[in-house]
Amino acid sequence: MGTEAVKQAKNINIWLDQLNEESKAAISVDCVIFGYDDESIKILTIESDMPPHLGKRSLIGDLVKKDENLDGAAQRVLETVTGLKGVHIQQVHAFADPGRHPLGRVLTVAYYSLIKIEEYTLTDFKDKGLKWMDIHSLQKMAFDHKEILDASFSLLQRNVRTRPIGFELLPKKFTLQELQSLYEAILGISFDKRNFRRKLRSIDILLDLDEFTEGNAHRPAKLYSFDHKKFKAVSGKKEFNFQI
Amino acid sequence: MGTEAVKQAKNINIWLDQLNEESKAAISVDCVIFGYDDESIKILTIESDMPPHLGKRSLIGDLVKKDENLDGAAQRVLETVTGLKGVHIQQVHAFADPGRHPLGRVLTVAYYSLIKIEEYTLTDFKDKGLKWMDIHSLQKMAFDHKEILDASFSLLQRNVRTRPIGFELLPKKFTLQELQSLYEAILGISFDKRNFRRKLRSIDILLDLDEFTEGNAHRPAKLYSFDHKKFKAVSGKKEFNFQI
DNA sequence: AATCTTTGTGTCCTCGTGACACTATTAGAA
DNA sequence: TTCTAATAGTGTCACGAGGACACAAAGATT
Numbered sequence: 001m002g003t004e005a006v007k008q009a010k011n012i013n014i015w016l017d018q019l020n021e022e023s024k025a026a027i028s029v030d031c032v033i034f035g036y037d038d039e040s041i042k043i044l045t046i047e048s049d050m051p052p053h054l055g056k057r058s059l060i061g062d063l064v065k066k067d068e069n070l071d072g073a074a075q076r077v078l079e080t081v082t083g084l085k086g087v088h089i090q091q092v093h094a095f096a097d098p099g100r101h102p103l104g105r106v107l108t109v110a111y112y113s114l115i116k117i118e119e120y121t122l123t124d125f126k127d128k129g130l131k132w133m134d135i136h137s138l139q140k141m142a143f144d145h146k147e148i149l150d151a152s153f154s155l156l157q158r159n160v161r162t163r164p165i166g167f168e169l170l171p172k173k174f175t176l177q178e179l180q181s182l183y184e185a186i187l188g189i190s191f192d193k194r195n196f197r198r199k200l201r202s203i204d205i206l207l208d209l210d211e212f213t214e215g216n217a218h219r220p221a222k223l224y225s226f227d228h229k230k231f232k233a234v235s236g237k238k239e240f241n242f243q244i
Numbered sequence: 245m246g247t248e249a250v251k252q253a254k255n256i257n258i259w260l261d262q263l264n265e266e267s268k269a270a271i272s273v274d275c276v277i278f279g280y281d282d283e284s285i286k287i288l289t290i291e292s293d294m295p296p297h298l299g300k301r302s303l304i305g306d307l308v309k310k311d312e313n314l315d316g317a318a319q320r321v322l323e324t325v326t327g328l329k330g331v332h333i334q335q336v337h338a339f340a341d342p343g344r345h346p347l348g349r350v351l352t353v354a355y356y357s358l359i360k361i362e363e364y365t366l367t368d369f370k371d372k373g374l375k376w377m378d379i380h381s382l383q384k385m386a387f388d389h390k391e392i393l394d395a396s397f398s399l400l401q402r403n404v405r406t407r408p409i410g411f412e413l414l415p416k417k418f419t420l421q422e423l424q425s426l427y428e429a430i431l432g433i434s435f436d437k438r439n440f441r442r443k444l445r446s447i448d449i450l451l452d453l454d455e456f457t458e459g460n461a462h463r464p465a466k467l468y469s470f471d472h473k474k475f476k477a478v479s480g481k482k483e484f485n486f487q488i
Numbered sequence: 489a490a491t492c493t494t495t496g497t498g499t500c501c502t503c504g505t506g507a508c509a510c511t512a513t514t515a516g517a518a
Numbered sequence: 519t520t521c522t523a524a525t526a527g528t529g530t531c532a533c534g535a536g537g538a539c540a541c542a543a544a545g546a547t548t
Contacts, residue, residue, distance in 0.1 A: 023307045024268040027340065027351055063267045066349065067342045094338040094353045096271065098311045105310065107271055107351065109338045177495075194497070195536065202535085218493040219544040421526075438528070439505065446504085462524040463513035 025105035029073045030061035032152035035117040036169040047129030053142030074111040089113045112152040114168035167226040175221035205231045269349035274305035276396035279361040280413040291373030297386035318355040327365045333357040356396040358412035411470040419465035449475045
């Protein structure tokens with residue numbers, strides 16, 4: 001970090017003074033962990049143990065360690081809580097209003113992440129009040145976490161229409177009906193079945209597995225999976241547009 | 245900040261320990277200030293005075309003060325440098341890679357901002373190497389500022405198609421040709437004049453001023469301004485879409 | 489066999505938008 | 519005064535994306 005070089009800087013004293021004391025803050029990441037199950041979007045929350053937010057639902061976060069970058073911190077938090085690595089994450093926004101945290105100045109960087117609930121395995125965090133909550137049931141949360149949740153969900157809603165990230169929330173094999181219901185749950189609107197399928201056919205990023213659902217008291221549905229190869233092929237060509 | 249309440253928290257000691265020392269970092273904002281002039285997008289840059297980036301072009305930023313929020317800090321920086329208040333700003337991304345700053349751990353939150361160059365008045369910063377640079381001439385910059393610039397410009401390119409923010413870069417009165425050239429400069433593509441105008445007509449957010457340009461050796465062009473009232477009226481109805 | 493439940497499919501029509509060329513208007517030169 | 523140079527301003531056609539819409543197919547259960 002070169003203190004010898006640092007001494008040459010003209011206004012270095014100002015910088016050093018400022019860097020030393022009161023201008024510093026703690027840095028955390030907070031993860032908005034989205035899952036999908038039972039036709040609704042869920043958020044993984046924990047019970048807050050910090051006054052004055054004791055008992056409220058809280059996002060899962062941690063302080064960023066020295067020598068750790070933000071994405072890495074978010075991935076670490078996710079793995080600690082869900083046991084999953086390589087989860088799809090997205091930085092959302094930085095929140096740093098003075099007074100947002102009872103212990104002082106804590107800047108937090110919000111991330112959303114998408115996980116397949118089927119792959120999620122409760123870790124030893126489960127006795128700390130970890131709980132999937134329906135997104136619409138969360139009205140008040142600890143700290144400014146409701147604001148963070150809202151910002152994250154808005155960004156997810158925007159991104160899901162232009163990037164094929166919805167699949168991260170589904171099992172590897174899914175039916176077209178499940179995919180449509182997922183999009184309806186995220187966006188809060190409903191689609192025409194035929195139009196939705198036509199659109200997907202035209203995008204051509206699904207792999208027809210020639211397998212069918214079993215054990216239902218009705219006609220079985222075909223299973224599909226997201227085809228990374230096909231997607232790579234088409235995504236380069238023009239602006240990928242999922243708009244439907 | 246309630247230290248009496250704080251003492252009740254179960255894991256408060258862990259938190260306090262962590263908050264005290266090494267997990268803290270300095271926090272800054274960096275402003276990517278976009279202007280438009282002469283058919284190209286410009287960035288306001290300053291000359292870096294900090295080794296090992298001495299002399300390189302640098303974004304304009306400052307440490308966030310205690311009791312200041314991020315948006316406020318960005319606005320303050322902008323006013324200090326340009327003399328302008330109430331500028332359109334947009335948080336872009338937080339950057340915190342360890343090693344990104346020679347003086348130690350400095351998390352920076354990037355903002356882009358759009359200003360009308362005509363309204364810009366050089367402040368006493370002008371003798372500090374303040375300079376408008378063509379966006380395409382900036383290949384290397386101090387710190388990770390090139391990465392920050394790229395992220396900001398990408399976000400601007402996305403936002404400009406779905407939100408009527410381009411007008412922030414133009415004088416209050418402008419011709420349709422100027423508007424088209426601005427969009428072409430931002431997006432790096434060219435539009436058909438008739439199609440561009442048809443699209444704008446259909447969106448209906450411009451006010452026809454019934455004034456004309458003067459002093460040109462050719463047919464005068466009609467002047468328009470952005471009509472906030474019209475925009476408010478249409479923006480509520482459906483997803484505003486500037487896609488052209 | 490009849491019923492129930494969910495899957496899966498095709499057509500029409502409208503609207504947005506890409507492609508495309510000529511006239512209108514002014515200043516200035518001849 | 520006329521001519522030239524330069525930019526402003528305008529309409530049509532054709533294609534394709536996508537919204538609206540209804541019924542047959544397949545399996546399980548009774």
